[in-house]
Amino acid sequence: MHDVNWEPRIVAFFCNWCTYTAADLAGVSRLKYAPNVRIVRLMCSGRVDPQFILAALAGDADGVLIGGCHIGDCHYVEGNLKTLRRFQMLKRMLAEFGIEDQRVRLEWISASEGDKVRSVINEMVEQLRPLGPLALRQQFKDWDREIADGDPVSATPAAAMHETEAAHA
């Protein structure tokens, strides 16, 4: 059903002043971490429109990571507080869609915390692996087909994978 060599793909939105700088610091320090993340640079985590997260998930990302300054340290005073609020509301909405909690994550990482960038990314990749691909695009296609044909489809690609494995066992 899906590529056995599948690796989780994560889109990250990092704020320029803290998290992006921390990621630079991780690089300067030659820390090594999983290559599954693609970083998009924004000025502030407050710029993160929930639509970006949804676009990433709908575009076949398996996870989204948002990085901002610690509360109280936002370069723009309070942008990260708005991010937090939106994030909490978005999480509820995503739960309604059946998108697992681990797939969208908000982290406060200050410019000096290069190691935290490393550990958060590694951790998130490991958490996503057992969940399997989100494959929303395929999900949408399958649901469209289900509605058209009346043919039930597995709940998630991971479930589908298990079904296939069980069938082969």
Next chain:
Amino acid sequence: MKTNLSNGEIRIGFYICHCGHNIAGVVDCTAVAHEIAGLPGVVVSRDYKYMCSDPGQELIRNDIREHALNRIVVASCSPLLHENTFRNAVEAGGLNRYFFQMVNIREHDSWVHTNRAEATTKAVALARAAVLRVRFHRALETTRVAIHPDVLVVGGGIAGIHAALTLANAGKKVYLVEREPSIGGHMAKFDKTFPTLDCAACILTPKMSAVRANKNIKLWTYSEVAKVEGYVGNYTVSVRRKPRYVNEELCVGCQECIEACVFKEGKYPDEFNVGLSKRKPIYIPFPQAVPQVVVIDRERCLQLKSGRCKKTCIEACADRHAIDFAQKEETLEIKVGNIIVATGFRLFDAKRIPQYGYGLYPNVVTSIELERLVTSSGPTGGEITMRDGRIPQSVAFILCVGSRDFRTNRWCSRTCCMHSMKLAQLVREHTGADVTVFYLDIRAPGKGCEEFYDKSLKDGIQFVRGRVAEVTDWALTPEEEGKLVIRAEDTLAGVVRRIPVDMIVLAVGMEPQADSQAVRRLFNMSCGSEGWFLEKHPKLAPVSTFTDGVFIAGCCQGPKDIPDSIAQAGAAAAEAMALIDRGYIEQEPNTAYVVEEDCSGCKSCLPLCPYTAITLDGETHKARINAALCKGCGTCVAACPSGSIRQHLFEDDEIFSEIEGVLTHA
């Protein structure tokens, strides 16, 4: 896929840098260039050893000309390092500098991954994202804002004084606003300063006089900043001047009115002597006060409170008529281009640590109280005495009172070790008493300071390492009768000790001023988590704030000693002068803007901006963003329900294309 170029196709030049071996050692640059060459719109796709070098930049400039390129993407190191470099190259090539996007494949790829295939795939994804994004880049202009040449300095302590003098001597017009009736700040209260033990008044008062004498400085004491409006280069500030009921122009400071006051003696705690002596309702803060003008305390003056007084003060000033009970508070408005905030610190309230007995035992005093006792112009004429007038035979210093303490303040107040050793040496010198210093660590980092510590040891001052548990007056042995007993663990000796002494001095730490939150909002600054005003960058920009045109100096930025305060004051003055002398400031055009047709006037955005850059236009009822105030965070952009607020350089279409780019399978 829409493009925004109305007059032709997008022609992209893509460059991937080897960065010597830094990138090429992990990422297959040639392969990446090959992949990207196949993307629509990419006309040129090269890999090169060092893109940031002159030949590298030359490559870009030539290609723009030869291939009629109108968008450039460079995949190399972090934009935080070289974005400007490449923007300059693009501009030199004849293109708008913002038709450029940079890809970080070094700090975020080659330096953090080891698997060549995975690193190369990631580089391709990131590069593709940039190529898709750059198509949507618009031509933008860096904006320039003119700078008003006058400067406001808030706070008349040593930092504010030095900043004001530096600017005034450079020919700039300075307003120096100070809350107390005189400038001088905390330093005016000190006797001698470490490590040289030179007299504080001797080095401070000439500077205070210089402030008064300098024609470029307008000195407003007993005044506070009430409101700040505007933006860098164009601040309008309202200053509220409290009435001292004495005409500053007429008063010569002869002080006959104080002598003549119906209060025969001082009755109210004298602020300058930190409550160790009393003053009358009419007073001059201290003998070297600048301005040398009397002030009347409106809360305590009989005439002002009840209207019934003989007004002997007016009689005494019969020839000059300087006393004016009809004086009112006035608010003045000034225009300045830059503001330097140097509002200083306050001392930790020792009562918050009841175990040390401050306020309970009369012979427990704070360092600043001892400072006043030691000063020859202080309330005891320089005699170090206990409350009952006796000279102490044993004195203990307790360090880190309200510092390095998770129950009160976690930070180190930086000056107390040196300050305490200075006082300890003076106590020894004046009284010959046995002196013991209870410390956690001795911090003596400045020039001459370690030597000062040595001298303290040689002077016979005892040092006991251990946080004092409590100060008590219950005696266990006859020797302890009548004394204060310090109970502390001597961690080097490994025993708990009881040490009886006559007098105890608490080295109280520094704290942000009580109104620091209100003040920081006034100037659109941030505070750090500890409450000190936040600098733009702790290493690279310690006196700038995130608000352009507002600088900080001295202890309001964090605990420091006099040399560092003066250094920061000079630095802040220099930063302000740089702006004034250039005459303008350039702003990166990543500001938010409103597309009026789409705005419904819902006002969701108004409360979101911490810089109050968004207002509702009274006539159109649409949101309006002041680009000079906007710092480009994008919070309002993400929040706008109709999408009518956009952000230059971070447009939705640009970001959506980046997302699409990183996720597309090869």
Next chain:
Amino acid sequence: MKYAYFPGCSLKGLGKAYEESLLPVMERLGVELVELDDWNCCGATAYMSVDESKACILASRNLALAEKTGSRDLVTPCSACYLVLNKTKHYLKDSPEIRESVQRALDTAGLQYSGAMPVRHPLDILVNDVGLDVIREKVVRPLTGLKVAPYYGCQVVRPYATFDDAWNPTTMDRLLATLGAEVVPYPLKTKCCGGSLTGTLPDTGLRLTYILLKEAVRRGADVIATICPLCQFNLDAYHDQIARQWGPVPIPTVYFTQLMGLAFGLPESQLGLNRNFVRMKPLPAIPAKA
């Protein structure tokens, strides 16, 4: 006013005088203390040091019984019981493991504890619920001229200081002043009395007791007022030993409730004053009503 009442083992044994004086004083003030039916030992400090989980189970039974009575608060005079019951409440709130094992144990006895019922000290009830004004009215023999050192001991302020300041509590000071006594400034009011160490490590334990007695004498107090039966015992029972080892410190120690009883004009025989080793000097007679 009615409260559920947990006396604890001490108040039925060595600390009998505490209960003997507490109950009539409360009655005089119109406060009803209803003793818990079938209460068990709280485990005191000893069990907590051996096995926290089991100690919580033991204490929780009393809390469950108290909750069953439907009273708003549980009053417990002994400081150790007070601390153990409050600690158990905190542990039940913070630790899911302890909550689980306690619930299992309570289930076997058919009991439940929600964790909500407050456990309070009589000092708290008297000064904060009844009020000093009401107490003042009941005073028929003001303790004028009697110098009292207020001694709180440690368990009522450490680690939880719920109704007073941990460093310098004043509830008892104010209460004693209301009774007309002269409250002596006593900086050792929350210092350890030695606790159980007076029995197990007498050199250390008794020294702490000695320090308390010595300072009270030095401050000119006539009597020390306590709120804890172990403190009272330590300060009262070892005078000979202390005198031999360090020096005589002749000062009596009574329960604050005994002083209240004296001020209320209750007969001395009812207040358990005869149980003290070191007797208090008799007070002047109750003044006749004017």
